[in-house]
Amino acid sequence: MEQCRVCHWKGNAEKHEAREMMQGQGDSFTYFVCPHCNSLQIAEIPVELEKYYGKEYYSYSRPDCSVGIVQKQNSTRILDVGCGAGAFLCQMAKQGYTCVLDTAPSPRD
Numbered sequence: 153m154e155q156c157r158v159c160h161w162k163g164n165a166e167k168h169e170a171r172e173m174m175q176g177q178g179d180s181f182t183y184f185v186c187p188h189c190n191s192l193q194i195a196e197i198p199v200e201l202e203k204y205y206g207k208e209y210y211s212y213s214r215p216d217c218s219v220g221i222v223q224k225q226n227s228t229r230i231l232d233v234g235c236g237a238g239a240f241l242c243q244m245a246k247q248g249y250t251c252v253l254d255t256a257p258s259p260r261d
């Protein structure tokens with residue numbers, strides 16, 4: 153049984169297998185799609201996150217806020233799961249959006 157980390161739904165969800173490709177280790181992970189909010193998330197967060205997010209991982213650098221302009225709609229809030237260095241959210245906040253930061257755990261938390 154899965155529990156959604158976004159909306160807290162609990163139940164049996166559609167699952168998908170994917171291999172880690174960025175570090176080239178090829179480890180396989182199970183992801184599920186929440187049928188309530190349609191978010192895709194990893195079923196179990198690896199215990200050894202530093203294996204996948206080393207000291208040189210790009211999200212530990214200062215964000216570049218030079219992303220292009222998008223059209224704002226009233227009351228739009230943005231959740232960027234896995235936001236890296238936060239460049240996209242930084243730019244959206246400058247344009248007046250209410251941004252919710254990524255809460256994914258990392259070795260630096």
Ligand SMILES: [Zn+2]
Nearest residue numbers: 156159186189
């Ligand atoms: Zn959900």
